[in-house]
Structures are given as C-alpha cells and as structure tokens.
Amino acid sequence: xxxxxxxxxxxxxxxxxxxxxxxxxxxxxxxxxxxxxxxxxxxxxxxxxxxxxxxxxxxxxxxxxxxxxxxxxxxxxxxxxxxxxxxxxxxxxxxxxxxxxxxxxxxxxxxxxxxxxxxxxxxxxxxxxxxxxxxxxxxxxxxxxxxxxxxxxxxxxxxxxxxxxxxxxxxxxxxxxxxxxxxxxxxxxxxxxxxxxxxxxxxxxxxxxxxxxxxxxxxxxxxxxxxxxxxxxxxxxxxxxxxxxxxxxxxxxxxxxxxxxxxxxxxxxxxxxxxxxxxxxxxxxxxxxxxxxxxxxxxxxxxxxxxxxxx
Amino acid sequence: xxxxxxxxxxxxxxxxxxxxxxxxxxxxxxxxxxxxxxxxxxxxxxxxxxxxxxxxxxxxxxxxxxxxxxxxxxxxxxxxxxxxxxxxxxxxxxxxxxxxxxxxxxxxxxxxxxxxxxxxxxxxxxxxxxxxxxxxxxxxxxxxxxxxxxxxxxxxxxxxxxxxxxxxxxxxxxxxxxxxxxxxxxxxxxxxxxxxxxxxxxxxxxxxxxxxxxxxxxxxxxxxxxxxxxxxxxxxxxxxxxxxxxxxxxxxxxxxxxxxxxxxxxxxxxxxxxxxxxxxxxxxxxxxxxxxxxxxxxxxxxxxxxxxxxxxxxxxxxxxxxxxxxxxxxxxxxxxxxx
Numbered sequence: 208x209x210x211x212x213x214x215x216x217x218x219x220x221x222x223x224x225x226x227x228x229x230x231x232x233x234x235x236x237x238x239x240x241x242x243x244x245x246x247x248x249x250x251x252x253x254x255x256x257x258x259x260x261x262x263x264x265x266x267x268x269x270x271x272x273x274x275x276x277x278x279x280x281x282x283x284x285x286x287x288x289x290x291x292x293x294x295x296x297x298x299x300x301x302x303x304x305x306x307x308x309x310x311x312x313x314x315x316x317x318x319x320x321x322x323x324x325x326x327x328x329x330x331x332x333x334x335x336x337x338x339x340x341x342x343x344x345x346x347x348x349x350x351x352x353x354x355x356x357x358x359x360x361x362x363x364x365x366x367x368x369x370x371x372x373x374x375x376x377x378x379x380x381x382x383x384x385x386x387x388x389x390x391x392x393x394x395x396x397x398x399x400x401x402x403x404x405x406x407x408x409x410x411x412x413x414x415x416x417x418x419x420x421x422x423x424x425x426x427x428x429x430x431x432x433x434x435x436x437x438x439x440x441x442x443x444x445x446x447x448x449x450x451x452x453x454x455x456x457x458x459x460x461x462x463x464x465x466x467x468x469x470x471x472x473x474x475x476x477x478x479x480x481x482x483x484x485x486x487x488x489x490x491x492x493x494x495x496x497x498x499x500x501x502x503x504x505x506x507x508x509x510x511x512x513x514x515x516x517x518x
Numbered sequence: 519x520x521x522x523x524x525x526x527x528x529x530x531x532x533x534x535x536x537x538x539x540x541x542x543x544x545x546x547x548x549x550x551x552x553x554x555x556x557x558x559x560x561x562x563x564x565x566x567x568x569x570x571x572x573x574x575x576x577x578x579x580x581x582x583x584x585x586x587x588x589x590x591x592x593x594x595x596x597x598x599x600x601x602x603x604x605x606x607x608x609x610x611x612x613x614x615x616x617x618x619x620x621x622x623x624x625x626x627x628x629x630x631x632x633x634x635x636x637x638x639x640x641x642x643x644x645x646x647x648x649x650x651x652x653x654x655x656x657x658x659x660x661x662x663x664x665x666x667x668x669x670x671x672x673x674x675x676x677x678x679x680x681x682x683x684x685x686x687x688x689x690x691x692x693x694x695x696x697x698x699x700x701x702x703x704x705x706x707x708x709x710x711x712x713x714x715x716x717x718x719x720x721x722x723x724x725x726x727x728x729x730x731x732x733x734x735x736x737x738x739x740x741x742x743x744x745x746x747x748x749x750x751x752x753x754x755x756x757x758x759x760x761x762x763x764x765x766x767x768x769x770x771x772x773x774x775x776x777x778x779x780x781x782x783x784x785x786x787x788x789x790x791x792x793x794x795x796x797x798x799x800x801x802x803x804x805x806x807x808x809x810x811x812x813x814x815x816x817x818x819x820x821x822x823x824x825x826x827x828x829x830x831x832x833x834x835x836x837x838x839x840x841x842x843x844x845x846x847x848x849x850x851x852x853x854x855x856x857x
Contacts, residue, residue: 339525343532346840350798351828352829355825358820440674447676451678452799452802452814454817467679471682475685475686475690478686481682485676485679489671489676492674492676493671497670500670
C-alpha cells in the first residue's frame with residue numbers, strides 16, 4: 208500500500224482511497240431510501256427465481272383440464288392457454304431473464320473494460336482505432352441489429368448457440384452493450400494515468416500491466432459498478448423486448464418477454480396473462496434503477512462520472 | 519466529414535458481412551418460411567448474383583452492376599449488363615417478400631413513422647418541460663417528490679407492456695357511454711371505413727400509440743430538465759438577475775429557462791434514433807403502418823434487402839443526429855467552440 212499513501216497527499220478524495228472507499232460508499236448508499244427499496248425488491252425477485260423448483264407445478268407440462276383459470280388460491284397468477292400455472296412460469300421466466308441480465312453485464316465488462324483500459328492508458332493510434340470501433344457500434348440502431356442477429360443465429364447450427372438459447376441471446380445483447388463501459392473506463396484511465404501514484408509506481412519499475420490492473424483499475428471501479436447495475440436493467444428490458452417480438456428466448460422455455468408475447472392473443476379475455484409478467488419486468492427495472500441511482504450518489508458523481516461526459 | 523463517410527463505409531461492410539454470415543447466404547431464410555427446391559435456389563442465386571465471391575457481391579451492393587455482364591435469367595450464361603445501381607446511388611434492390619423496390623417500400627412507410635415520432639416527441643416535451651421546471655423551483659416539495667417517484671416508475675415500464683395495458687383499459691374495458699363501442703381504437707392510423715381526411719378520427723387513433731411511446735420520454739426529460747434547472751438556478755448570473763430586481767417570472771423565463779433548455783435540445787437530437795428504435799414496439803402493437811413495423815415483418819421473413827436498407831438508413835440518421843446535436847450545442851451556447 209506504499210503507493211496509496213503517496214496518493215493520499217496528492218488527492219484528498221475519499222473515492223481514490225481504497226481503504227475508506229468501501230465504508231464511505233456504503234454509508235452514503237444506506238442513506239438513499241430508494242436504493243434500499245431497490246435492494247429489498249431485487250433480492251425478493253432473485254430469491255423467488257432461485258426457489259422456482261419448489262413450486263408444485265411443472266412449468267412446461269400442459270394440463271388441458273385447467274386452461275385459462277383466473278387467479279385463485281390454487282393458481283395465484285392464474286393459468287395459461289395450456290393450463291400451466293402462470294406463477295410457476297413467471298418464476299422460471301425470472302431465472303431466464305435475470306440470468307440473461309447477469310451474463311450480458313459479464314460479457315460487456317469482459318469486452319468493454321479491456322478496450323477502454325488500453326485506449327485510455329496507451330492513447331495515440333491505438334486509442335484512435337479502438338474509439339472508432341466504439342463509435343461504429345454506437346452508430347448502429349442497436350435494437351434493430353439485435354433483431355437481425357438473433358434472426359440469423361436462429362438458423363445457424365453452432366454447438367451451444369443453437370435455437371436462441373439463454374447463452375445466444377446474452378451474447379447477442381452483450382456484443383452490443385460494451386460501448387458505455389469502454390467509454391467510461393477510457394475516461395477514468397485517461398485522468399488517473401496522469402496522477403502521481405501512477406508515476407510513482409512507474410518509477411519503482413511497475414510494468415504497464417501491473418499499473419493498469421493494480422493501480423488504475425481499482426480506482427475506476429465506481430463508474431464501472433454503477434454502469435454494470437444500469438446495464439443489468441437495460442439487458443433485462445432488451446431480452447424481454449426481443450422475446451416479446453418473437454426473436455428472443457423461444458417457448459416452451461419461459462422468459463418474462465415471451466410470456467407477454469404469448470399473452471398477446473387472448474389478453475383482453477384473460478388479462479392476468481399480460482399483467483403479471485409485465486409487473487415482474489417493471490419491479491425488477493425500477494429496483495435496479497433505484498440501486499443504480501443510489502450507487503451513483505454514493506460513489507460521489509461529481510468526482511468521476513461528470514468527467515466522463517466531457518471526454 | 520471524411521470520418522463520417524468512413525464510419526458509414528465501415529458499418530456497411532459490417533452489416534453486409536453479418537447478413538452473409540448465415541450459411542448459404544441471404545437466401546437461407548427462404549427455406550424457413552416456405553419450401554423451395556434446391557435447383558430453384560441455385561437459379562435464384564445466379565439471378566441475384568449470390569454465386570459471386572463476397573467482396574464482389576459487396577461491391578455490387580455498394581456501386582451496382584450496370585458496368586458488368588450479368589446472368590439475369592439464371593441459366594448460367596451472361597446475357598447483358600446489370601440493372602442495379604448500388605446503395606451509393608440510392609438503389610437498395612428489391613424486397614424478397616414483395617418484389618418491390620426497397621426504397622419504394624420504405625418511402626411508403628417512412629412518413630407514417632415520422633408523423634408518429636414527431637407527435638410523440640412534441641407531446642413528451644410539452645408535458646415534460648413544465649413538470650421539470652416546477653420540480654426544480656419547488657425542489658423537495660410534495661409535487662417534486664411525487665413527480666420524481668412517478669418518473670422513476672415511468673422509466674421502468676417497458677413500452678410493450680404499457681401498450682398492452684392501455685389497450686386492455688381503453689379498448690377492452692372502457693366503453694363509449696353513447697355508442698357502447700370501445701372507448702379508443704386499438705390499432706391502425708385511421709378507421710377502416712373513414713373517407714378522406716378526418717382530423718378527429720386521426721387524433722383518436724393517435725392517443726394510445728403516443729401515450730405508449732411518450733411516457734418513458736416524459737419521465738426521462740422531466741428528470742433531466744429538473745437537474746439542468748437546478749444547476750442553472752444556483753449560478754451567479756441568476757443571483758445577479760434577482761439582485762437587479764427582476765421578478766421571479768422574469769428570472770425564470772429570461773435567464774434560467776433559456777440556459778436550462780440548451781442541454782435538452784441537444785439531448786433531443788441525440789435521442790431521436792432511440793425513439794425510432796422504440797417505435798418497433800408501438801408500431802407492432804398498434805398495427806401502425808410505419809418503417810419499424812416494416813423492419814419487424816422483414817425480420818420475420820428474413821427479407822434481407824429491406825433489413826439492410828433500414829439499418830443503413832438508421833445508422834446514417836444516428837450519425838446525422840449526433841452531428842446536429844453538436845452543431846446545435848455550439849449554436850445555442852456561444853461558450854462552446856469547435857476547432
């Protein structure tokens with residue numbers, strides 16, 4: 208931690224001191240009522256999704272004797288056209304939608320963070336090339352490209368990726384979601400590489416890789432965490448949107464989006480089919496947005512996030 | 519400028535490669551929706567020039583084939599010059615689905631999308647501006663807290679779900695008390711039996727699609743304007759304006775609002791492509807004959823010429839709107855100068 212003590216004298220910014228960062232952030236985060244609401248709701252949703260197999264009903268087996276039953280004590284969200292318990296399907300759908308969200312975040316961090324780090328750290332021609340690629344991705348109407356890509360992948364037989372599986376859809380969305388990470392990380396690296404503790408580490412013989420991974424990356428973790436939270440929400444919306452239009456996760460595997468899509472035909476007569484899956488999307492997005500908002504405040508937006516807009 | 523052109527070329531290569539990624543090329547999708555025997559596929563391939571190497575195909579797509587010999591009837595022998603002019607000269611080819619020129623198809627649908635988008639944006643901005651201003655000048659009032667809560671909710675409602683719920687409430691549940699018909703139509707731009715231009719009929723058909731499309735933007739813009747107003751009213755020049763005796767209204771309209779609106783205007787330009795992207799849900803839900811629904815139908819049937827055209831035009835629009843945002847920003851805020 209020798210380098211960090213040099214840093215303390217040059218930047219008396221809570222954010223850059225990793226020793227106090229966690230506690231300070233948590234203190235500010237706790238004071239944000241929306242964020243606490245968000246944490247509670249998303250935890251409930253995740254626990255429900257994890258406990259889905261505890262449901263007495265099978266999510267995919269049809270039961271013609273109990274078609275279109277309205278919500279009751281036996282089926283708290285009613286049943287669908289094939290007599291399947293909607294609540295069970297919503298729980299399993301949550302597993303799919305939430306895991307797509309998590310995987311998209313992971314994929315976009317794996318792609319975006321190294322690109323942003325290399326561009327910001329080395330600058331020059333490498334930066335120019337990487338940022339032009341990022342611009343190209345940002346110039347595409349991404350949701351429309353997602354539709355095209357999943358339509359194409361539908362027809363290709365690739366092991367693990369056939370038939371619009373959870374993995375396929377996560378990859379497709381992830382490949383178009385890393386640009387914000389790249390920009391954020393680049394901006395953070397650009398400003399942090401000029402600090403004295405980086406110069407000190409270099410003077411002590413630290414390699415580029417060591418400086419990037421041990422010194423700069425931990426200090427740019429704030430915006431990455433905030434963006435990861437928000438991206439989790441976007442990914443859930445994008446997956447549900449794709450599945451709603453029929454290009455995402457394919458039935459009988461339930462996802463919140465394709466449950467809504469299936470509801471479209473008869474929802475006027477059996478409104479619960481449309482109401483409940485949508486409510487799940489709504490509650491997960493609103494809680495994620497609140498958490499993101501709380502994190503942004505907690506990580507002290509004026510110090511880092513505002514800079515990103517200028518670069 | 520050169521960068522912009524380069525970017526578009528890069529995107530065109532990318533999109534072209536993407537479509538040709540499917541084994542068997544762009545015709546492969548034809549097997550999914552309808553059955554075609556393999557000989558016919560070979561014939562179609564020769565007719566569409568899909569038997570040529572990919573770089574040649576890309577070149578033809580880009581600049582046309584009216585300078586080279588082609589096999590127009592697919593019998594394996596060259597029989598004259600091609601007729602395609604390439605996308606650079608505005609020829610996006612023919613739709614696999616309708617056999618019409620892609621540009622004609624888009625030309626029929628684009629005005630409807632622009633019409634819906636413009637109305638949606640106008641409604642969103644006209645509602646969001648007063649909400650944002652009041653929230654900012656009455657910060658932490660009960661109005662502000664209510665609005666902030668609602669705007670969080672508004673941003674979290676997926677458009678496709680909102681649309682379904684609105685149809686449920688205003689079409690299936692609520693009835694017109696005089697006629698007993700559904701209160702609002704659930705789709706289309708006009709009634710099937712309407713003759714000529716009927717303003718009332720048009721407005722009635724706009725309500726649900728516009729509401730569906732606008733809610734998220736109202737939430738987002740009112741929050742954005744609130745924070746941009748809060749930034750502005752704590753500036754020195756606002757204190758100066760107040761100190762020289764200007765009324766609250768004078769300070770607000772002459773000094774605060776003008777400066778707070780600058781970032782909103784640029785944001786609007788930047789958001790335009792996303793509004794178009796979101797239009798795909800509104801247009802499919804409400805059977806709106808627009809460009810996004812055309813894209814959806816084309817995707818269902820793997821109509822690649824249409825898909826490529828919409829994507830290229832969409833990318834060009836995004837680049838253009840970024841440019842407009844930059845120019846507007848510099849124009850509205852004289853402190854910003856581009857080298």
